[in-house]
Amino acid sequence: MKIRNNSDGTVGKALDLLDQVAAIGRPVRFSELLTASPHPKATLYRLLQTLTSQGMLGYDSERQLYSLGVRLVRLAHAAWRQSSLAPIARPLLDELSLKLSETVHLGQLDHGQVLYVDKRNPASPLAMYSDAGKIGPGYCTGIGKAMLAFLPVEQCQSLVQQQSFHRYTANTLVSVEQLSAELAEIRQQQVAFDREEHEPNIICIAAPILSSSKRVLGGLSITTSTARYSLLELAAFKVDLLATASKIGALAETWDFPETN
Amino acid sequence: MKIRNNSDGTVGKALDLLDQVAAIGRPVRFSELLTASPHPKATLYRLLQTLTSQGMLGYDSERQLYSLGVRLVRLAHAAWRQSSLAPIARPLLDELSLKLSETVHLGQLDHGQVLYVDKRNPASPLAMYSDAGKIGPGYCTGIGKAMLAFLPVEQCQSLVQQQSFHRYTANTLVSVEQLSAELAEIRQQQVAFDREEHEPNIICIAAPILSSSKRVLGGLSITTSTARYSLLELAAFKVDLLATASKIGALAETWDFPETN
């Protein structure tokens, strides 16, 4: 008579709790967490104790507020460094954004959504964390569509089904059918366009980053505004975009991780 | 390296495993983890399964390699945004580094070590993750000593004991006694100096960031090289440093987190 939720035991519950704190987006009191928690008071209390003692949560005892802990930041730094894509791509992103004087994004796929892992903006170089770590929808961003399009069919279909469509603009694709047709088109063209589908006046051209065995490693995009370029003019970046994407893919492939010390 | 686990049950073991993967610094096989693991094969296996299914680890089934997962990056982004210090301090760091044309660091205390959460370098502005998330020793960096010095006595002593001293340079403080004396001096002066204790030719002046109730929220430093300034000249920055540190402390104090949607 037990209800099996999708979580893996205690660890899953603890991590869900971290997500809950992250979602609230500000330091939070025990009682506030409790009202939204599936757990009884004592259980939630001990989960919080464990996470706090582990440094995954911080606790301000003056104000009795829990917040995400510094251990996360440390772990994420390690994650960024060992995600073979981001550190390798870095000089190539510099080069591309400098050459075109446009913003470039590097993303990876995360549960059907786009996780941005790096960004270059030649105009206003912006500081850490403000963009890496952000997530965006998979079905209405250039990078998202480019990555989805080149996934193995069954994985692609499964993720397309899972998208929760929301009409951000008049151009947003809002059905499985529209998206599927678009993905087929993208497979033809090798590149994906964002035609103001996510934000008005923001357009982009994107390509997947593929391994030699055609596995999707990530995605690369050049973003601009309709004030600067038309979609047609943006298409002229296709050659540079594809060249950089394939360079990153090749580098990632041959990357030998440093041997043990 | 540091052994953490004073076992918070299963969650603690799982998180220790994340640290282990992070410490290795590259994608890693099951068997390699097993040799360094206190757990039997089946236990380690299931821990990895759980963490992978939770997105805290990634698994490349082609190469059978585990790496840190994207969920970490997402959580860390949230952590950075809600760690009240970093987003608040940002404009003040800009201002300070611009005014002095020197590198400034913002750090927080993490188990007696310094976790750098932001950095400004007017010469070569550098990109995300490359510095935020890095950790440094607490006993031979300006920020570390500044924060330790202003901790409640018993917490300070406990952390001083825990330092694992290593002589980076001829100037490194390498005993509990030396460090304790230095910390007393810092409490007098209000600021800490790094006198090439961590890296040759690198010096810095640092101050703690305190709440109104004198709790240590973090630390702020101005770093330069002996080629540019002497220690004596560096001391001239004390006024600006303390002013910025206290502004950050005050802002963090009065910060009202955005209300729930």
Place this chain on the structure above:
DNA sequence: TAAATAAGTTCCATATAATGAAACTTGGTT
């Protein structure tokens, strides 16, 4: 080609850790 070795995965009885109702403590409010 078979046999041997290694690497990864599953099984299941047992030990251990998590659970949650309720009692208790603390701090603030009427």
Place this chain on the structure above:
DNA sequence: AACCAAGTTTCATTATATGGAACTTATTTA
């Protein structure tokens, strides 16, 4: 001083993690 709400601790019960061993692939050796 009595009340109420928030946070913390207790302890018997239950669910979960554990780990020895058996099993299944891969990979190497005879």
